[in-house]
Amino acid sequence: xxxxxxxxxSAPRTPLTWARGGGLSTLVFLLPLLFVFGIFSWKPIVEALxxxxxxxxxxxxATFVGLDxxxxxxxxxxxxxxxxxxxWFALLALVFGYPIPLVAAVLMSEVxxxxxxxxxxxxxxxxxxxxxxxxxxxxxxxxxxxxxxNTILGWAGxxxxxxxxxxxxxxxxxxxxxxxAAAGGTVIIYLAALTSVAPDLYDAAEIxxxxxxxxxWHVTLPQLRGVLxxxxxxxxxxxxxxxxxxxxxxxxxxxxxxxxxxxxxxxxAFQNSLGGDYGAATALSVLLAIVLxxxxxLYLRATKRWSTE
Amino acid sequence: MTASTELTSEALAAPASVxxxxxxxxxxxxxxxxxxxxxGILSVADRRRPAVRAGTAVVxxxxxxxxxxxxxxxxxxxxxxxxxxxxxxxxxxxxxFPHGVDWANLATAWTTIHLDIQFFNTVAIATGSWVVQVxxxxxxxxxLSVLRPRYARLLHxxxxxxxxxxxxxxxxxxxxxxxRPPLIGASLINTYWAVWLPAGxxxxxxxxxxxxxxxxxxxxxxxxxTDGAGPFRLFWSIVLPMSKPILGVVSVFAIIAAWKxxxxxxxxLADPRVQPLSVRLPALQQTIELDVYLAALAISTVVPILLxxxxxxxxxxxxxLGGAVKG
Numbered sequence: 001x002x003x004x005x006x007x008x009x010s011a012p013r014t015p016l017t018w019a020r021g022g023g024l025s026t027l028v029f030l031l032p033l034l035f036v037f038g039i040f041s042w043k044p045i046v047e048a049l050x051x052x053x054x055x056x057x058x059x060x061x062a063t064f065v066g067l068d069x070x071x072x073x074x075x076x077x078x079x080x081x082x083x084x085x086x087x088w089f090a091l092l093a094l095v096f097g098y099p100i101p102l103v104a105a106v107l108m109s110e111v112x113x114x115x116x117x118x119x120x121x122x123x124x125x126x127x128x129x130x131x132x133x134x135x136x137x138x139x140x141x142x143x144x145x146x147x148x149x150n151t152i153l154g155w156a157g158x159x160x161x162x163x164x165x166x167x168x169x170x171x172x173x174x175x176x177x178x179x180x181a182a183a184g185g186t187v188i189i190y191l192a193a194l195t196s197v198a199p200d201l202y203d204a205a206e207i208x209x210x211x212x213x214x215x216x217w218h219v220t221l222p223q224l225r226g227v228l229x230x231x232x233x234x235x236x237x238x239x240x241x242x243x244x245x246x247x248x249x250x251x252x253x254x255x256x257x258x259x260x261x262x263x264x265x266x267x268x269a270f271q272n273s274l275g276g277d278y279g280a281a282t283a284l285s286v287l288l289a290i291v292l293x294x295x296x297x298l299y300l301r302a303t304k305r306w307s308t309e
Numbered sequence: 310m311t312a313s314t315e316l317t318s319e320a321l322a323a324p325a326s327v328x329x330x331x332x333x334x335x336x337x338x339x340x341x342x343x344x345x346x347x348x349g350i351l352s353v354a355d356r357r358r359p360a361v362r363a364g365t366a367v368v369x370x371x372x373x374x375x376x377x378x379x380x381x382x383x384x385x386x387x388x389x390x391x392x393x394x395x396x397x398x399x400x401x402x403x404x405x406f407p408h409g410v411d412w413a414n415l416a417t418a419w420t421t422i423h424l425d426i427q428f429f430n431t432v433a434i435a436t437g438s439w440v441v442q443v444x445x446x447x448x449x450x451x452x453l454s455v456l457r458p459r460y461a462r463l464l465h466x467x468x469x470x471x472x473x474x475x476x477x478x479x480x481x482x483x484x485x486x487x488x489r490p491p492l493i494g495a496s497l498i499n500t501y502w503a504v505w506l507p508a509g510x511x512x513x514x515x516x517x518x519x520x521x522x523x524x525x526x527x528x529x530x531x532x533x534x535t536d537g538a539g540p541f542r543l544f545w546s547i548v549l550p551m552s553k554p555i556l557g558v559v560s561v562f563a564i565i566a567a568w569k570x571x572x573x574x575x576x577x578l579a580d581p582r583v584q585p586l587s588v589r590l591p592a593l594q595q596t597i598e599l600d601v602y603l604a605a606l607a608i609s610t611v612v613p614i615l616l617x618x619x620x621x622x623x624x625x626x627x628x629x630l631g632g633a634v635k636g
Contacts, residue, residue: 025540026456033449033468033515036441039491041471041510044482051482058485107372109349110365118373119625120617124380126628127617131571131587132606135594136387139603148386148402180379185628192629199348206352212361215350241477244571248591262477269481270576278481289478296473 052283057276069283073268079284081256082264085246088171089178089260090239097179097186097235102228104183105190106220119191123184130181134248137177138164141249164250167257174245174258182238186231193227194220226302233299237292261288384610391415391607395600414604422597424586424605431585431612434504434574435567441509442563443556450518451544455530465519472512480576483507487577503577508567514559521555522548561620561627568613 018024052069056062073079108118125133140148141163150160163173201219210218221228243262246252252259252267261284269281355361390398394411401407418424452458453465487497487507497503525548533547549556571587578584581592586609593602617624 022456022540023458026452026458029448029452029456029540029544030464031448032441032445032509033452033464036445036506036509037468037471039486040483040507041479041512042467043491044479044486045471045474047482047485048478058488104372104376106350107368110351111369116621118376120621121373121376121380123625123628124384124614124617127565127613127624128384128610129587129613130569131590132609133383135590136383136606140383146400146402151401151403180383184380188625188628194349197349202348202350202352206354212350212355220350237475241475247572265477265480266572269484276481278485281481282478285475285478285480289475292475293473 052286069279073284082261086260092175093239101183101186105187109194122187126184197223229302391604414600417601418604427586427589435564437505438508438567439563445509446514446518449515453519454522499580558627
């Protein structure tokens with residue numbers, strides 16, 4: 001006991017010594033963070049977990065209902081549709097949106113003069129406010145023969161397409177716009193990764209007699225492995241939460257063909273004639289969050305490996 | 310003073326390589342964009358071969374054309390449609406002014422439709438979000454990285470943990486918080502605070518700034534402390550001036566995010582008098598004539614494009630950085 005006390009460097013800490021040691025000013029600096037995170041981040045996160053177990057609509061007092069909300073959400077026939085649609089969106093976004101930025105970035109990395117122009121043009125759609133982009137493309141997708149895209153297709157002798165009007169073409173149309181809006185950001189990420197590939201690796205490959213395709217396949221792509229995984233997971237995380245495109249383009253239609261998980265959550269909470277079913281909405285968002293958190297963990301592992309490689 | 314400016318220029322290069330191993334001079338030199346001097350996939354010998362030369366020239370020309378069509382095309386079309394009469398846009402959308410230019414569309418959208426109100430609302434929302442985000446991120450990062458109280462690790466963990474919670478989970482409880490906020494009393498619905506304050510709770514910003522502060526040289530802090538600088542002086546006169554690069558990145562993210570945001574302001578700003586452009590535009594679609602509506606879309610795009618044109622390097626650097634940390 002005495003030995004322990006003697007090993008202490010100074011007198012026991014009291015509120016006074018704490019304040020003199022700068023504890024008070026530290027707290028002053030922390031106030032903005034504690035206030036903002038406390039009320040607008042930590043508290044709502046806890047509340048989300050609580051509310052998913054409650055029946056609550058702001059009109060009548062909240063009551064605990066156990067896992068009823070989860071049971072209700074999981075048995076809603078719309079959920080299956082929403083999950084399938086979201087998956088379909090994610091898959092199409094992967095097919096359209098994953099290879100294009102990679103190819104563009106690899107080609108752009110070899111541009112010697114004016115690379116800034118290439119990057120600026122590629123990044124331009126990312127700068128357009130997403131709402132403007134969607135509304136503009138909605139007009140482009142006009143299904144009449146004099147719609148913008150149908151006019152362009154007409155030049156090539158292709159008959160007018162229904163775009164957003166039919167269940168089969170609506171989702172690919174959404175994905176096309178989403179890809180246009182996001183690809184530039186991915187290109188810039190790839191370009192940053194490409195410029196950090198060590199030149200010695202290419203030198204070494206050439207000594208071994210590798211041609212251009214060989215170098216791309218055996219040096220460039222393996223070096224990009226980490227960042228490719230990161231963008232893949234980021235894209236899946238993003239597409240799983242797609243809202244803006246289906247909400248503004250089609251409102252979930254035609255015939256529910258673009259109803260996504262987030263649209264369903266929004267519908268439970270804010271488009272309910274009987275008052276918001278906040279319990280069901282948070283239950284579904286908690287379920288989605290669990291899936292996404294698992295993906296995020298994977299992402300964190302990937303970035304760790306990428307940065308220590 | 311000279312010492313601190315030198316350090317600032319060195320710190321400029323820091324954020325991109327925060328997580329990269331410092332013992333790789335080759336890598337770092339290349340990331341600073343002196344690409345012309347060094348090689349990529351093609352070697353000097355490759356470039357001398359006529360077939361490769363012609364091939365890359367053709368591929369790059371095609372790529373440039375494709376990028377121009379995809380990146381610039383829709384914007385140029387929007388610019389054209391903004392000053393084209395409705396009937397021309399509907400009948401011959403790809404023709405160039407068959408019946409003249411209608412400049413009045415822009416004025417109508419700005420004054421009659423009162424887009425000016427939404428425009429200034431957007432500026433106010435972006436500015437306020439920016440102030441709150443910079444304040445929270447710098448003071449928070451200062452405590453977590455420089456002052457380091459005993460509970461710093463715990464706090465850092467609590468901030469980091471929110472990175473893993475997707476925004477959708479917060480949607481409903483955050484909406485109810487705005488409806489009945491604790492401590493404040495009155496509902497924040499239809500006030501800018503409803504957008505400003507939640508924007509500040511960005512773990513991404515705090516992590517970014519904390520990491521940057523971690524890389525600042527400790528000796529400068531110690532020197533300032535022995536010269537008698539207190540925590541406030543140290544923050545204002547030493548740490549903040551050294552952090553201009555990261556403040557630029559956080560600012561770009563903050564302003565662009567505020568300009569882009571849709572769902573959240575849609576929920577908490579129901580009154581058109583406080584709504585930003587993004588929320589108002591979809592509602593206008595039903596009620597106003599097409600040519601004025603397209604002019605409204607064009608007006609809403611001008612500021613982000615101008616910001617991008619002026620701060621292009623900062624945008625692109627932020628975008629490259631975004632992939633490394635964003636969750």
